[in-house]
Amino acid sequence: MSPPPAAQAAKQETSLSLPTPLPGGRSGLSPHLQRLEDEAIHILREVVAEFAKPVMLYSVGKDSSVMLHLARKAFFPARPPFPFLHIASGWDFRALIEHRDRMAAEYGLDLIVHTNEEAARSGINPFETETGEYSRLMLTEALKAALDAHGFDAAFGGGRRDEEKARAKERIFSHRAAGHVWDPRNQRPELWRLFNTRLAPGDTMRVFPLSNWTELDVWTYIQAEAIPIVPLYLAAERWVVERDGNLIAVDDERMRFLDGETTVKRQVRFRTLGCWPLTGAIKSAATDVGGVIAELLDSRLSERQGRLVDAALQASMERKKREGYF
């Protein structure tokens, strides 16, 4: 397949374009990003106005970082009027935890961290446990338990429709029956900006303010708004192991090597940040956000490709959603 001409044109514009002052727009966002921002802020406010106890899921990834930024904008000068929930698996990158705690302190966030301690104690780990089962216990079950324990009736997630085919039909307001069950055949139609937020007892809502964003939008927005992100998203020399065509970073001493495996130093970055033993790095020279955008415009690999969790199951997203994963 030859490189598509439009992508080439876009790339060319990246290197050539000069800052263009926008009429009336002080923030310098393109009309497209401005529209996405306005839409997301509208959704955030709608939830706060209509639900009793919302929470924002905060995975500390780039999408979460954008959501946190939008939440600070939407309720300014007030602080975001809801807590932030991080589902930590115990296998999170160290840099991610540091970033999380720094953000919480700097912005005065009400941060809740929840881990499936019982599963961790019983020896569930990303090396030995089957990947699907691991993510079900450490992510899906942990999330459901945390939502239930606090009685949250609405949870913001950073899911985007462009990530995967099963997400293309997801609603912005995704209704979950008791037990967090997602029924793809029984979702409410979404018309105009008029979201049906009504819940029966026991039901909850997952809400995706970034539904209409693409990965490129997320990155260009991070750049335009100078949003702080975990440095793992940018290329640096890192110790990795090559395994089944993936580059696995060695983030701490719990790494389990297979026979014949050695660590090598490579200049890599991560496109997504899951549990470190299950997240593949990609070789990259992008040491700043501009570099990531340039590589993205050039890239023909879609985002979740680096995630072993997804490779484990065909059409896995739909199954995981039914179980209550985002």
Added chain:
Amino acid sequence: MPDTLAPPANDALPLATRSELRFLTCGSVDDGKSTLIGRLINDASGLPEDQIASLRDDSRRFGTTEDEFDFALLLDGLEAEREQGITIDVAYRFFSTARRAFVVADTPGHQQYTRNMATGASNAELAILLVDARKGLVEQTRRHAAIVSLLGIRHIVLAVNKIDLVQFSEARFREIEAAFAAFAEPLAFHSVVSIPLSARLGDNVARRSDRTPWYAGPALLGHLETVETDLDAAEAPLRFPVQWVNRPDGEFRGYTGTVASGRVAVGDRIVVAGSGRTTAVARIVSFDGDLPAAPAGRSVTLTLADEVDVIRGDVLADPKRRPAVARRFAADLVWMDDVPAAPGKRFLLKIGTATVPATVSRIADTLDVDTLRRVPASGLSLNAIGRVEIEAAQHIAFDSYTENRQTGAFILIDRSTLRTAAAGMVVDSLEMGRDVHRHAETVTPALRAEHKAQRPLVVWLTGLPGSGKSTIANIVEHKLMALGRQTMLLDGDNLRQGLNADLGFDEAGRSENVRRVGEVAKLMADAGLISVVALVSPFQADRTRAAALLPEGRFLEIFVEAPVELCRQRDPKGLYEKADRGKISNLTGRDQRYEPPQDPALVLHTAELSAEEAADRVVELVLQRI
């Protein structure tokens, strides 16, 4: 390397002027719609390689074309649908060029089409109608054009696909173009651009094709990149539905919301549409510093120059060009629920940021989308489009949908299943003097009630003639008065001497009788009174409508029950006797039906209770509510 990177604000911002277009694609199953979207995405921005690998694999398993890649498979997301070879919902796709980012709402062309198309169309600015060049316009093309027009899309691309299969014939293309122009004339589109193309081969999709030298227009992608669609919202008068009141401390009071239409600037005079209070915009507050002005689409926070009473659901508007403020209006509905619409049913109506109880009070007709004719109807089933009358429990601010797609749109939510039952588009207010705007009230219903030290309530006694309503109502009022309450008795027979003297006893007359008494009861409640209504009110729909006029929990429907034989035996007003002698007709319980309450707050079996005992039960219930 630092632990946290704040990337520097880049001075050479890429894609800094990129705009956005959201569009809808519609066509029949075999028109090649999915292939066209796949082709557009591929030619515009390139498919990710892992998706191509997955597609190659899927094409072998599920593909319906002989091509190496079945582009259509890209668009079918969910496992079950893929196995059945159909898409059953709206799917959203994304692609972009250097000039524009696109959001494509893809909707299926088979059953459920109306519901799904309406959903996709509600947020689209343009629609691509796909036609097979060999078949020309078919029923579905007309249907889709009609729905798209109803939903307010004003920009159309008629994509005449499979032009390669008619040997790139100009004559065939012109014939289809002309046929569509003739059909679409009454649909009020602002622009219709017809393009001959082949989704499978790529002709005129991303690039102008050499094989249609007679075609002078743009390729599809070029048109999508340049068409201007966002002028309407910018030119309409200011509408700002207040979404959430931001009060971080005692000092600051900001009204957040999205500018639905027009433009708001610091110093502008604005009116709170519902109350009629006017003030001015003091500041437009944002995280990045105050703004001088904000156009349609911006989500902002306003502060006002005066302390006015504004809550979520209020609409701030241009005082010179105000929205209608009314309870009754005509609307078009797209019915989306499996349970059909019937007159009298109560819903929650969400319009802008306001949610109020409302009743579909009348169904006038349905639109036959094939002929664009309106046919009289008394119900609406799934996927039907109909003209109805809506009666909201409270005054709401709105515009007609053709003038404003944001403030003229609403949804109806079923109160028991909580499903979204209908998409609605306001046609017009049904209240007289809709240009006479309400004066700001200084004394409010809440204030009147407070002054009387009670919570207003309507106690509505319904039942057959002779069941004991009037007797019980009189005792109830005496007892409440003895307890120091301020009351009013509304007896059906007495009201028919004056206010309702012009009404007959047929079904229409009875409905109107009940409607008027309901309105009077509402006025009494606004005055802060507890009113006791004694009225046969035989039909559930009429009683439900009366209840909808009042806030939740302020209407007690009480069923005064007695067997018809007993009523006839009592016959306190001699009505049964007169009816038997043929002096009167239409007596409820004898000649006309009576519908017992479906969910009464209380049932009084007067065959077993004395009037005194029955009244005690009513008073007991009333005291719990006031």
